[in-house]
Amino acid sequence: MSILASDLVRNILTSFAWIFLIGGIGWALAGTTVDILGWKFYPGSWVTGALICLFLFVSGNDEIPRIAFVSWPLISAAVAAIPKFLQDEFRLKIPAPPTRQELVTLTLFSAILSCWFQFHFLIQDWLEDYPSLLAEDFDQSAFVVNLEGDRPIRGETLLEQAETLLRDQLENSTWSEAEQWLYDRRELASPIEPATLNVADLEQQIRSQIAELPENPFWNLDIQIPPGAPDYTLNMRAIWTGPSSEPRGYYVQKTCRIAQAPIIAGANPTSSSRVQITCEPTSPPLSSFTGLAIE
Amino acid sequence: MFAVFPLRTIIFQCLFLLIAIAIEARVLQLRLALPYRTSVEYSTVINLLSTTIGWIAFFALDQLVPLEVKIQIIFFDRWISGTTTWIVPVGFFTFFSTFFVEAKGLDLLQLLLEVKTPQRQEVKASRITSSKRVDRSNRQSTDQAYTVLIANAFSYSAILILSILMRLPYLRLLLYRN
Numbered sequence: 001m002s003i004l005a006s007d008l009v010r011n012i013l014t015s016f017a018w019i020f021l022i023g024g025i026g027w028a029l030a031g032t033t034v035d036i037l038g039w040k041f042y043p044g045s046w047v048t049g050a051l052i053c054l055f056l057f058v059s060g061n062d063e064i065p066r067i068a069f070v071s072w073p074l075i076s077a078a079v080a081a082i083p084k085f086l087q088d089e090f091r092l093k094i095p096a097p098p099t100r101q102e103l104v105t106l107t108l109f110s111a112i113l114s115c116w117f118q119f120h121f122l123i124q125d126w127l128e129d130y131p132s133l134l135a136e137d138f139d140q141s142a143f144v145v146n147l148e149g150d151r152p153i154r155g156e157t158l159l160e161q162a163e164t165l166l167r168d169q170l171e172n173s174t175w176s177e178a179e180q181w182l183y184d185r186r187e188l189a190s191p192i193e194p195a196t197l198n199v200a201d202l203e204q205q206i207r208s209q210i211a212e213l214p215e216n217p218f219w220n221l222d223i224q225i226p227p228g229a230p231d232y233t234l235n236m237r238a239i240w241t242g243p244s245s246e247p248r249g250y251y252v253q254k255t256c257r258i259a260q261a262p263i264i265a266g267a268n269p270t271s272s273s274r275v276q277i278t279c280e281p282t283s284p285p286l287s288s289f290t291g292l293a294i295e
Numbered sequence: 296m297f298a299v300f301p302l303r304t305i306i307f308q309c310l311f312l313l314i315a316i317a318i319e320a321r322v323l324q325l326r327l328a329l330p331y332r333t334s335v336e337y338s339t340v341i342n343l344l345s346t347t348i349g350w351i352a353f354f355a356l357d358q359l360v361p362l363e364v365k366i367q368i369i370f371f372d373r374w375i376s377g378t379t380t381w382i383v384p385v386g387f388f389t390f391f392s393t394f395f396v397e398a399k400g401l402d403l404l405q406l407l408l409e410v411k412t413p414q415r416q417e418v419k420a421s422r423i424t425s426s427k428r429v430d431r432s433n434r435q436s437t438d439q440a441y442t443v444l445i446a447n448a449f450s451y452s453a454i455l456i457l458s459i460l461m462r463l464p465y466l467r468l469l470l471y472r473n
Contacts, residue, residue, distance in 0.1 A: 097408040101336055104404065108343035115350035116308075120301050122357070126366065127299060133370060134298070142307065143369045148298040214362075243366040 018055040022048060026079060049076030070117045077110035130215040130242065135285070137245050155238035155252040156282045158219060161206050162199075162236050163254060163279050170275050175260050178275045182232060182258070186225070197223040197234070218242030222251075232258040239288065248289040254282045308346070314457070315450040316342050319397075322446035327439065340404050341397040341443070348396050349389075390451060398443040402436065 029044025052075050057068040081103050087093045095103065123144060127133055135153045138146045170178045185197040203221045210216070222237040239251040261274035284293050320338035323329055329337070357365075364378055 097410075100408055101340070104340055104407070105336070105343065108340065108347055111347045112308075112343060112350065115347065115354075116301065116305055118354065119304065119350075122354075123299060123301060123369070126362070129362075130366065133366065136370065138299070138370055141303065141370050143301055143304045144299050145302040146299050147302075243363060243371070245371050 015055075018051075022051045022055060025051060030083065045080035046072075046076045048079045049073070052079070066118075066121045070114050070121070073110035073113035073117070074107075077106050080106060129213060131213065132215055132218070132240055132242065132244075153252060153285060155219065155240060155285070158206060158210065158221065158238040159236055159252060159254045159282050161209060162202060162221060162223075162238075163256065165202055165205060166234075166236075166256065167277055170258060171277060173275060175275055178258060179232075195225045195227075197225065199223050215242055234258065241288075246287045246289065248287070250285045250287050252282050252285055255280045311454050311457075312342055312346060314453055318450040318453055319443075319446035322449055323442060326442040326445070337401060337404065338446075341400045344400045345393045345396045349393070352392075390447070393451075394444050394447045397447060398440045401439060401443060 026044065026048040029047055032044050034043055049072055053068040053072045054064075057065050057071075084095045084099050084103060085092055131152075132154045134146075138144055170181060173181070182197070185199070186195055187198050188195050199221055206221065207216060218241050220239045220241065222239055224235045224237065226233060226235055234256045236254045236256060237251045239249060241249040244250060256277055256279040259276050259278070261276040286293055316335070316338045319342065320331075320335045323337055324331060324334035327334070368378075
């Protein structure tokens with residue numbers, strides 16, 4: 001292995017390449033100013049600052065880390081400030097009072113920009129912990145805006161998993177086994193409320209299967225048997241009780257019917273009838289308070 | 296990554312800053328007899344300074360507020376009933392700490408810029424007794440602090456009135472898309 005191919009030398013060469021690139025571009029763009037409304041802007045320092053941030057904080061093909069964005073305005077301000085501190089022949093000088101005023105304003109303005117970027121990342125953190133918030137309507141907010149129209153509802157995934165579990169448990173059993181399963185779990189809260197099924201173990205299983213997030217305690221699974229519906233119609237609900245624009249939370253509902261599978265003519269008559277489950281697609285979010293669709 | 300973006304924060308903050316800078320510059324100009332450009336520069340610096348320190352305080356105190364409350368306020372603009380008792384103390388604290396930061400900031404700025412006010416020059420040059428010297432410089436800085444207090448009072452009132460106006464239903468429809 002030649003010495004020029006070793007990692008250390010390659011790193012040194014790459015670093016020097018970056019440094020000279022930054023110096024060159026900084027020097028080339030140093031004079032350019034953009035006049036907006038009487039204030040002079042130095043776009044050159046922003047480009048140079050961006051390059052410095054890339055050089056310092058970004059390695060390889062990784063995602064750009066937050067510190068790069070958050071420190072970019074401050075570093076750009078520093079780059080713009082450097083010429084003020086230099087006299088001819090690269091001697092340091094303390095800038096005169098009028099320039100100091102400019103420098104202070106520039107530094108503070110960049111600090112505020114950095115704070116805004118940091119706030120953006122803070123909000124992304126919260127959304128990572130509570131992805132169900134993305135399904136909400138942010139029009140009332142004085143702080144944020146939802147730029148993409150996409151509003152995924154996590155409850156749909158939960159109900160799909162519940163449906164899969166239900167099918168796993170019941171589809172391959174006989175009709176009497178299925179009836180027994182349903183009967184065992186039946187809970188009658190009170191005569192006026194519809195009966196519910198005890199689904200603690202299903203809920204447990206779903207919770208272990210989905211991504212572990214701080215918002216998970218706010219999702220609950222409920223299965224109701226609506227009165228008056230044809231036999232063994234189940235209303236599966238994923239209820240969201242966490243922060244929401246709806247005051248009492250909302251839920252998404254999936255209705256499944258468990259029926260006897262039609263007997264195929266000519267089949268063995270002694271085999272017990274099979275179970276057929278048909279499920280409808282998940283409903284749009286419904287308010288927990290009114291039961292009506294949200295907006 | 297940019298699906299949910301604090302665009303409204305940026306816009307409102309820019310709006311409030313511009314208003315505050317304009318109002319405080321006017322007050323500084325009138326009470327301290329400063330030229331127009333200087334008062335605007337001073338006002339810009341102290342307002343940016345107080346905003347920056349406000350942000351830093353926000354990030355520092357962020358951990359203390361429960362996540363539920365933060366999410367309700369920031370995303371849904373709704374105050375949970377328990378938090379309303381905090382508004383008044385927090386409001387007082389914000390106002391007075393802003394005033395303090397701005398007053399001290401103005402002093403520091405003038406120090407940094409080596410501003411020589413007539414009183415300061417007179418104090419340096421003459422041979423008046425030390426007590427009088429202290430009196431004059433005290434009075435000058437008290438005047439200045441009082442001016443900053445008044446300036447802050449005006450700008451906060453303006454921002455408060457603006458915020459209330461923005462919450463009126465008709466204006467909300469104008470400002471927020473559907």
